[in-house]
Structure formats: structure tokens, C-alpha cells
Amino acid sequence: MTIAVGDRIPSATLHRMTADGPEKVTTDDLFAGKRVAVFGLPGAFTPTCSARHVPGFLAKAEAFRAKGVDRIVCVSVNDAWVMDAWGKSQGVGDDIAMLADGGGAFTKALGLAIDLTGAGLGVRSKRYSMLVEDGVVKALHAEEATGLTISDADTLLADL
Ligand code: BEZ
Numbered sequence: 001m002t003i004a005v006g007d008r009i010p011s012a013t014l015h016r017m018t019a020d021g022p023e024k025v026t027t028d029d030l031f032a033g034k035r036v037a038v039f040g041l042p043g044a045f046t047p048t049c050s051a052r053h054v055p056g057f058l059a060k061a062e063a064f065r066a067k068g069v070d071r072i073v074c075v076s077v078n079d080a081w082v083m084d085a086w087g088k089s090q091g092v093g094d095d096i097a098m099l100a101d102g103g104g105a106f107t108k109a110l111g112l113a114i115d116l117t118g119a120g121l122g123v124r125s126k127r128y129s130m131l132v133e134d135g136v137v138k139a140l141h142a143e144e145a146t147g148l149t150i151s152d153a154d155t156l157l158a159d160l
Pocket of ligand 1 (some may be wrong): 042043046047048049050116120146
């Protein structure tokens with residue numbers, strides 16, 4: 001079942017890159033007491049994700065902050081090294097936390113996994129955006145698959 005507005009984010013462990021290597025980030029710590037804009041996508045360095053999805057959120061980072069969002073988080077079923085390299089290539093700096101859901105456990109727990117084996121990617125994430133306040137989903141825009149129609153930064157900003 002797909003997560004819905006009003007649901008609590010499932011407990012899971014993601015990874016982020018640090019100077020000392022990948023570090024665990026629990027969703028409990030990530031969301032506790034914070035207003036967080038999350039977007040998920042099928043893969044680092046893939047065309048729409050790189051050309052539109054990440055740049056859209058990066059361009060609106062200040063607008064999210066102005067609306068009281070504490071952090072913007074990008075999640076993909078990739079490893080922390082790939083997410084780090086992609087974030088650097090996108091110039092996200094501290095504006096977007098690039099978090100790795102390497103085994104896809106978080107994405108599956110959200111009900112947002114998609115099997116892209118046919119496209120050569122394996123089990124990945126549908127494209128989505130959501131606003132999470134203190135661990136509870138307040139807005140959700142989940143695409144049917146990998147297209148970018150409703151999970152863009154502007155649509156989520158309009159919810160704030
Ligand atoms: C894209 O970002 O355009 C994309 C992602 C996954 C599969 C195919 C395309």
C-alpha cells in the first residue's frame with residue numbers, strides 16, 4: 001500500500017556521504033521535529049532527474065526555506081557514493097541532502113517502489129514529492145511511474 005497524507009513515515013535507515021565515508025541516517029532522526037520537503041526519483045544521473053527534478057528543487061531551495069521548510073531531501077535507490085557524486089555534479093551544496101536508499105527498504109516501505117528491470121535499472125523508486133512535518137506526511141504527489149508531472153518543486157511549494 002502506498003503511503004498517504006496523514007500517515008507516519010516508516011522507520012528506515014538511509015545513508016549520506018561524509019568526509020569519513022557513508023553515515024547512517026535514520027528516518028526517525030531525519031524527520032523528528034522538522035518540516036522536510038522530500039523528493040524521490042528513479043535514479044542518479046538519469047535524464048529527467050538530472051535535467052529537471054533536482055534542478056527544480058535546487059532553484060526553489062530559498063523559497064522552501066522562506067515557507068518554513070528546514071531541509072530538502074532527495075532519496076534514490078542508489079548507494080551513497082553515487083548520490084554524493086551526483087549531488088556534487090548538480091551543485092546542490094547544503095541546499096539538498098542527497099540520501100541513499102541503497103537496498104530500497106525505505107522506498108518499498110513507502111509503497112513507492114517500481115520495477116524498472118526492463119529499462120535496465122532494477123527495482124527503483126517512483127517519482128514523488130512530499131511534505132513531512134515531525135514524521136507525518138502532510139502532502140504527497142506520487143507519479144504513476146517515472147514521469148515528472150506532479151512531483152516537481154513548484155507543485156509542492158503550492159502546498160505550503
Ligand atoms: C529519467 O530520469 O528520465 C529516467 C529515469 C528512469 C528511467 C528512465 C528515464
